[in-house]
Amino acid sequence: MRAVKAVVIGCGRTGAAVAKGLAADGWDVTALDESEDALARLGPNWSAGFVVGHGMDVTVLERAGMADADAAVVSTGGDNTNVVIGQVLQKRYEIATVVVRVLDPARAKFYAERGLNTICPTQTAISALIESVRATALERSGSS
Amino acid sequence: MYVIVAGGGKVGANVTRSLLEMGHEVTLIEQRPDRFARLEEEFGPVVIRGDATEISVLERAGIARPPDLVLAATGDDEDNLVISQIGKEGYGVAKAIARVNNPRNQQHFDLLGITQTVCATTSILGLVEHEIPEHGLVRLLELQREGLEIVEVQIESNSPAVGTRVAGLSLPAGSRLISVFRHGRTELVEPATVMRPGDQVLAVVSNDAASDLRKALLGAK
Numbered sequence: 001m002r003a004v005k006a007v008v009i010g011c012g013r014t015g016a017a018v019a020k021g022l023a024a025d026g027w028d029v030t031a032l033d034e035s036e037d038a039l040a041r042l043g044p045n046w047s048a049g050f051v052v053g054h055g056m057d058v059t060v061l062e063r064a065g066m067a068d069a070d071a072a073v074v075s076t077g078g079d080n081t082n083v084v085i086g087q088v089l090q091k092r093y094e095i096a097t098v099v100v101r102v103l104d105p106a107r108a109k110f111y112a113e114r115g116l117n118t119i120c121p122t123q124t125a126i127s128a129l130i131e132s133v134r135a136t137a138l139e140r141s142g143s144s
Numbered sequence: 145m146y147v148i149v150a151g152g153g154k155v156g157a158n159v160t161r162s163l164l165e166m167g168h169e170v171t172l173i174e175q176r177p178d179r180f181a182r183l184e185e186e187f188g189p190v191v192i193r194g195d196a197t198e199i200s201v202l203e204r205a206g207i208a209r210p211p212d213l214v215l216a217a218t219g220d221d222e223d224n225l226v227i228s229q230i231g232k233e234g235y236g237v238a239k240a241i242a243r244v245n246n247p248r249n250q251q252h253f254d255l256l257g258i259t260q261t262v263c264a265t266t267s268i269l270g271l272v273e274h275e276i277p278e279h280g281l282v283r284l285l286e287l288q289r290e291g292l293e294i295v296e297v298q299i300e301s302n303s304p305a306v307g308t309r310v311a312g313l314s315l316p317a318g319s320r321l322i323s324v325f326r327h328g329r330t331e332l333v334e335p336a337t338v339m340r341p342g343d344q345v346l347a348v349v350s351n352d353a354a355s356d357l358r359k360a361l362l363g364a365k
Contacts (some may be wrong), residue, residue: 054224056249081199082223083250091255106199106228110234 003028007069009055009085010076013102014121016041018073027071028043030064034076055085061063061093071097079104083111090116146211148173150227151218152183155243159215160187164312171205197226198232210235216242221249221329228258283357291351294322301341304363311335317355318350327355 008019011033019031019042030049031042039050044109053060055076066072072089074082079102086100101115104107108120145168149156152174160172164187172187173181173196179192194201195217207230208215214231216224224242231273244250244263252330253261285294299305305313310321310333321333325344339345339361349357 031356056252058216058248078222080220080226083223084225084256087256088252104198107197110199111231 004070005065005068006030006071007032007061007064007066008075009033009064009075010074010082011038011041012075012077012103013041015073015075018075019048019106020046022073030069032060032064039077051066056081056088058092061089066093066095069093069095071095071099073099073101079107083107083116084114086111086118145169145213146209146213147213147215148169148202148205148207148231149215149217150224151216151243152179152191153217153219156215156217157183157186158218160190164190171211173174173201173205197223197230199230202227202230202235207231207235207237210237211275212238214240216240218243220244221252223243224254225256225258229256232258249256269318280362281354292348293351295347295349295354295357297345297347299339299341299343299345299361302363303339303341303361305339305361306341308339309335310337310339313339313360314357315360316349316353318353319360320348322346322348 006022006029008015008029008031011019011031015031016038019029031053032051032055034052034054034118036052039046039141042050047054049064050073051064055061055074066089072091074086076082082102087094088096097116099119102111102118102120103122105120105123108118108123112118147168147170147177148165149160149170149172152172154286157173160170164300170190172183172191173194174183174191175193180191183191192205192318194204196202212236214228215228221244226242228242231240239259239260240264241260242253244253244261247263247266250261250266280297282296283293285297287293315344319352323330323332323339323346326340345361347357
């Protein structure tokens with residue numbers, strides 16, 4: 001059986017860590033970034049794929065093997081770039097699993113309602129912060 | 145008419161000015177502080193400052209009314225796509241026109257259902273190409289309003305159409321052969337007309353099909 005193939009678009013802190021994590025799980029991973037410097041974030045032992053180019057560029061996507069990818073993670077620095085690339089991957093390449101990082105909670109919700117699998121770190125942080133403040137306050141009121 | 149213009153660069157600012165002069169109601173959204181200050185001086189409360197891809201900013205601009213038209217005219221194609229999608233899909237805006245900055249991104253707009261786009265590069269290229277005489281094809285008359293032109297094509301002995309009946313030619317959509325001039329006489333083209341070397345064929349063709357018509361009659365060269 002061939003390894004499951006994932007393409008990670010946008011190789012910043014998040015994207016690089018995701019690429020490394022999937023590679024460690026045995027996935028066939030190709031990372032894609034506009035800047036060659038991003039390769040450094042993948043560590044000295046990175047032996048999987050790395051493509052330099054913009055994720056809006058179809059020739060770059062195809063060089064990264066998008067045509068036969070099983071999953072894609074879109075995590076560039078721009079929310080709008082991410083939601084556009086995510087939709088292109090769904091519609092043009094019919095990738096089964098497309099996960100898109102969107103920092104703005106409102107835009108993440110808007111596109112989630114339209115069938116895009118958006119992950120919003122901001123919303124996660126907001127929820128976690130509120131939750132931990134609540135928990136701490138409860139603890140205090142309980143102990144006093 | 146109520147129009148939201150996203151992006152106050154040259155395109156957005158000039159369109160806003162014209163729309164206001166025509167008596168329309170406009171809200172212009174500009175993110176950059178320096179540009180915003182300049183635009184505010186000219187347009188006053190018509191301009192609001194913010195990121196037009198943020199839903200709260202669009203709501204402040206009145207996207208929920210909804211406007212009759214959203215013009216996404218920023219210098220960033222992803223932003224223009226997102227603005228158009230939020231307007232059309234989120235708020236039922238009837239018409240969104242998006243500026244395409246990089247012609248390579250046109251396919252993404254088409255794919256994602258933003259059908260009304262304007263790309264300066266593509267338009268200019270189209271005009272330039274139109275001025276370059278295509279080998280073997282002479283433009284006789286341009287029907288600008290109809291988007292059609294009357295052209296003449298001289299069939300060569302090595303043309304792929306030679307010896308083929310008109311009915312059997314794979315002509316591009318948007319083209320019709322009208323007549324053939326041969327041996328000093330003009331005949332109207334019938335489905336059974338066979339193309340001969342030296343024929344001067346008169347055709348009516350839509351602007352965007354001219355090049356394919358040339359290929360169908362003369363081959364790709």
